[in-house]
Amino acid sequence: MKKKIIILGIESSCDETAASIIKNRDVLSDIIIHQNIHKKYGGVVPEFASRLHEKNIIKAVNLSINSARIQKNEINAVSFTLGPGLIGSLLVGASFAKSFSMGLKIPLLTVNHIQAHILTHFINDSNINNSYPKFPFLGLVISGGHTQIVKVNDFFKMEILGSTLDDSIGDTLDKIARKLGFYYPGGPMIELFSKNGNCKKFIFSKPLSSGLNFSFSGFKSHILQFIKKKSKDNPLFIKQNLPDICASIQRTIGEILLEKMKKAAIKTNIFRIALAGGVSSNYEIRRMFLSLEKRKNWEIFIPKKKYTTDNGAMIAITGLLKYEKNLFDSIYVSPYSKFNKF
Ligand code: AMP
C-alpha cells in the first residue's frame, strides 16, 4: 500500500493568505483569506498586504487543519512560497513555515510560485480534463504578476521560453479595467461585462514583441489613450459601449496569447498546453484555447476555476512532489521577489 503523505502548503506572495492540506494528491482543505482592502487603491498596496498576512496567517492555517479533519502531528512536512512575490508578504509565510517546521520537527519545502501554478495540474481533480498532462508540455502562466511560457520536461525540469518584457497580462487588464471604472481586480469584471458585447466592434493593434516574449505596456497605453480620446469626444462613450469595449479587449488579449503559443508549439514540436494563473479563468481565453483541440495532436489542459488564482493547494502539491524526491530545504533560505530562471 502506498504511504500516506500529508503536506501543509502556505501561500502569501501577494494579496491572498492561503493554507491547504493535501494527502497524497487529494486536497483535504483549501483556505483562502482575501484582502479586500486593495480594492479601492486599484492594485495591491505592499505594506497593507504584509500586515494582513501577519494578521490572518494563523487563522488560515488553523482553519485548514481543522477542516481537513486531521491533527497537527499527522502533517509530514510544510511547504511555502519562497518567491517570486512581494518581499514583505513572502517573509510572513516564510517565518511562519520555518517556525512550524521547527516546532513540529518536520521537514521544510520551499516552492517557486510560478512552478506551483503549473504543477496545480497534478492535484487530483484540479482540471477540467480529469487527467494529468504528460511530459513534455508547455505551461502558459498568465496571472497578476507573471506572463510566461514554460517548457515543462518534468516536475522540476522547467525552462522559460518566453516572458513579458514589461507588464504582466493581469496587471494590464486590471489597469485598463480601472480606467473603465471597475475596482481591483478588474479582470473578472471585464469578463462579466463582455458577455453581451460585440468582440469585433473595436480593433486594437497588437504588440510587436520578439520571439516568444510578450510586451503589454504599449498595448495598455494604446487602449488607455483610445478610451481617453473617445471619452473626450463623447463623455458617455464608456457607458454606451462598455460590453463592446470589454469584449474587444478580451478577444485581442486571447489572440495575442494564442498566436504566441502556436509559435511556441511549432518551435518545440510540443502540442500539449496547460494554462495556469488567474487570467486563465477567463471564459473567452479558455474557449479560444480549447478550439485548438479541433486540430490533430493538440491537447489543452484547463485548470478548474478555484485553482487558477493564488491558492494554498498548488503550494502543497509542489511540496508533496518535492517531498517524494527528498528535495528538502534548510531554515536558512531567504525569500526572493524577482525571478529569472528555474
Ligand atoms: P493570480 O495572480 O494568479 O492570483 O491572478 C490574479 C489576476 O487574474 C488579476 O490580475 C485578475 O484581474 C485576473 N483575473 C482573475 N479572473 C479573471 C477573469 N475571469 N478574466 C480575466 N482576468 C482575470
Ligand code: MG
Ligand atoms: Mg499567482
